[in-house]
Amino acid sequence: MEDLHQKADFQGHKAVLSGPAGGVVGYSQTLFGVETDKPLIGFDMGGTSTDVSRYAGSYEQVIETQISGVVIQAPQLEINTVAAGGGSKLKFQFGAFRVGPESVGAHPGPVCYRKGGELAVTDANLLLGYVIPDYFPSIFGPTEDQPLDINATRYEFEKLAKQINSYRKNQDPLAKDMTVEEIAQGFVNVANETMCRPIRQLTEMKGHETKNHALACFGGAGPQHACAIARALGMKEVLIHRFCGILSAYGMGMADVVEEAQEPYASIYDPESVLEASFREATLLKQVKQKLQLQGFKEENITTETYLNLRYEGTDTAIMVKNPINEDGLTGDYAVEFVKLFQQEYGFKLQNRNILISDVRVRGIGVTNLLKPLALEPASVDAKVEGYYKVYFANEWHDTPLFRLEDLAYGHMILGPAVIMNGNSTVIVEPNCKAIITKYGNIKIEIGSIQSTVKIANEVADVVQLSIFNNRFMGIAEQMGRTLQRTSISTNIKERLDFSCALFGPDGGLVANAPHVPVHLGAMSSTVRWQLNYWADNLNEGDVLVTNHPSAGGSHLPDITVITPVFDKGNLVFFVASRGHHAEIGGITPGSMPPFSKSIWEEGAAIKAFKLVEKGHFQEEGITKLPTISLF
Known part of the structure; x- marks a missing residue:
């Protein structure tokens, strides 16, 4: 949660992800509306994981979360977590770079901790100069009095380089050996792409343009990766709080006290129900309000919010809609806001469908953070360079100036490449980036020319490229699955998870799939190829195909496959496909899986090939008649 609770009111589930939640409060209260008006993406990178969140003027919440396999049904901040942090293990497996999800832990930790650990992201950052040993305390080794060991890190990377280069030579005898720096940079790039996945899920999956956000970066390791993450996502602005290494704790101290109340109210949305x-x-x-006043809050320090939980009739995908305020300061139309949010998140809206009210919810907020941030004095002298260090950027070493944040003043501008030490984290300012010290002592980094971190190989796939694209394609398949589950009203899809999603190349070959049902995924490539051969040159942008026939690559008839060809500038570039089990398809027994059937029609409607959507137009009449026609 993003609020504080009295001891008597405390419950265990309210402490879940309390650390990351404190960070959300920290950056939202100190950066949004102060340093930028852009929506913020919170990027909290620690030792074992990275937590991401979004703030655009209000806290984004979810009613149900699953953490370590445990489902918690209670309002919580929406925080996505990925197992990638400073302690994530680095491995070379199956011809690709792997980062995590396993962690080396605090003990023995990375190789550089001098305790016999394994290579981790921290080792890669150390080798590349993103971690400066001179500014780390000497607390490592068996006696915990030694500095970071860069020599041990380099030795382990050299061993790994032999393995990687041997593999590459087997693939391409003319392949040039990768240096240890290139390998370390490759692992960092893969780690960055892994951490981009939850950010894309938090934005793109809900209809937000990622590039229109600013990256609010904190956590012990976050500022080392901030510029690279922003580049990969197309962002042009990074904000780093001066207390970024301890921002979660700082945010907890700023958290408000919140009291909530909610009650069910089942009704069709209309003027009478809105009045009620x-x-x-x-x-x-x-x-x-009474509960907050009993805790000592005065009326002027209490704010309130009201919500209606709305959904379309015939669905169970509800959206908690905050009271919309129009230009006159009066309450607007909840239904209009609901339709807008639904279309933004799911990409469509349901015409001629009643909107239902499911719940009424209110929040009372006792504001505790009444302090104003202190402004710094404007800079009167040039920024002081503490020293120069070798740092690896873009396949070469740079003599990079290092600055201490406490020596910098409001208005100081630092051109990348540069390193800024602030006592609790290391800030890396990449080439073509510019760091500016703000009025309140925070760091704003302007990202220069956005350059892709990936170069396309012409022949043999590069091991780093392969790893990066694997993450990107897997992320798309996972987003497909989550969207399908959330929009479905079928128990088979929403609860039994009897569905699969995958990406296929222009020839129908499997490219990437989410970890769904194996029996689906094994046959879907044949299904896509069959449709590709059947429709040939009659596939157009905006088409969506549907099929379930075994002779067309299907399994049993209740498993219906929907395939969408994707075009770029008129050229077919890939397919996305989903296969889901339907409870009924018109067979001779309930469930459409008769054990004694002798003909396929006894199982139900058999569809070889049909355009469910043709050039962007939904063929509702055709798909309604098709099951009847296909039986005979």
């Missing part, structure tokens, strides 16, 4: 909902909201608001 407003009466219920007023009653609930009175309750939460």
